[in-house]
Amino acid sequence: MEMNCMKIYLKLSAILFFLLSGVSVSTGSPGISKSKRAYYIKLITNKYPNQLTNPQKKTRKTFSQFGYGLYEFPVPVFPISKFIEPGKFGYQSYGKPDRETEKNGALYTCSGGFIDVSHMRAAVDWTVYLTFKLIVDTTDFDLPWEAGRLSLHFKNIGQLTINDIARMAQKIAFERLVWHEVASWHYHKPYHKFSEQSSTFTPEDTYSNMLGTMIGKNVALRLLKDTTSRSYSDITTEEIQKTISSLQPLSTKKESKRAYDIVDLDKQRKLPEGQRNTDVWYDSKIVFHDQRYVFKRYMNIGPEISPWLVPGSEQLGCSSYQAPYTLEVPQFTHDGNSFYKYYEFRITPDANMFYNHKKNRQLHPPFGAFTTQHYDKIMAQIDKEMAQVLLPDFDKRDNVDPTIYYSHVHKVFLNKPVQEK
Secondary structure: OHHHHHHHHHHHHHHHHHHHHOOOOOOOOOOOOHHHHHHHHHHHHHHOHHHHOOOOOOOOOOOOOOOOOEOOOOOOOOOEOOEOOOOOOEOOOOOOOOOOOEOOOEEEEOOOEEEEHHHHHHHHHHHHHHHHHHHHOOOOEEEOOOOEEEEEEEOOHHHOOHHHHHHHHHHHHHHHHHHHHHHHHOOOOOOOOOOOHHHOOOOOHHHHHHHHHHHHHHHHHHHHHOOOOOOHHHHHHHHHHHHHHHOOEOOOHHHHHHHHHHOEHHHHHOOOHHHOOOOOOEOOOEOOOOHHHEOOOOOOOOOEEOOOOOOOHHHHOOOOOOOOOOEEOOOEOOOOOEHHHOEEEEEEEOHHHOEEOOOOEEOOOOOOOEEHHHHHHHHHHHHHHHHHHHOOOOOOOOOOOHHHHOOOEOEOOOOOOEOOO
């Protein structure tokens, strides 16, 4: 009995000694050690300095529309179409696309729906850039200007693991690309050369962006661990091919066009009534510059993002039991802390987004500076505006054709607007 009491006394004394002496028992810092960070900094600055520069020196404009065989004017000349053959992506360039080696366009995948490859590539570049930037320099910085100032503020970055940093870069890159969609809805003359409302939050945009950030995270981590001195282009090209292959792409451009036909109102109207698909998303008969040609838009920005798969995709060679491959927008570190504990992404919009100063007219309800933690409020405002143009439930697959309620629609083969209402 006395021996047991003595053991307890010694244990308590030892604990008290550590508490009083200020000595703490290490549980292992989750962050990157100084020596490891120094190694990564040297690796990045020596081998991948280009990936620390503006990841969007030039926007990839090869494919920015939803659908194919579209026309700018009622006269059917110069159709807008661009598709890509699975397995023939060419080589990823960084920041400024190389048209000779980098192939862009659209394709359909059985579990990922439509993929806009140019959106996906841009997201890859953004994610790698942000991962490397956060390793090399943890101080605050601004992203390149687009429709306003984009400011990043960081705190306690030293507590994050390398995987946490890559996942946080994913999240920031995705939020940056969401802002591009928000800004596009506000692009108008004379503030912007062309309106981009036709290509804002179309069914494939958000998923393609998120898919690109996932690939970018994998690329960044591979580059940091690679010992074979392979280039950014080599590893990224390999990761893109691997990811797209896992989504079961259709094998030809012709098949991807058939996928679009299934959700094209004009194509379905030409079929016998019993063979039509009523879950349609756009009308190729409406001219491209009328933003209502895509009357179904994808507004979900997470935390889970599932692709829209076309109905009856088994006729394209997909399984009738095909499940969509859902992506997750990273929310937490490995130990369960919100990433917003470590960064703040503040966007201060350019006031010109909301006004036509030449005509002294307000075009959109203005909003002020906000942080991406409160993106939901901005999205709610965009949703409300879109509903006025595209009609309510524009973001739902409800088998309803809203175009019968549209007035003054410009259509291909017609020389003047028609009143359908």
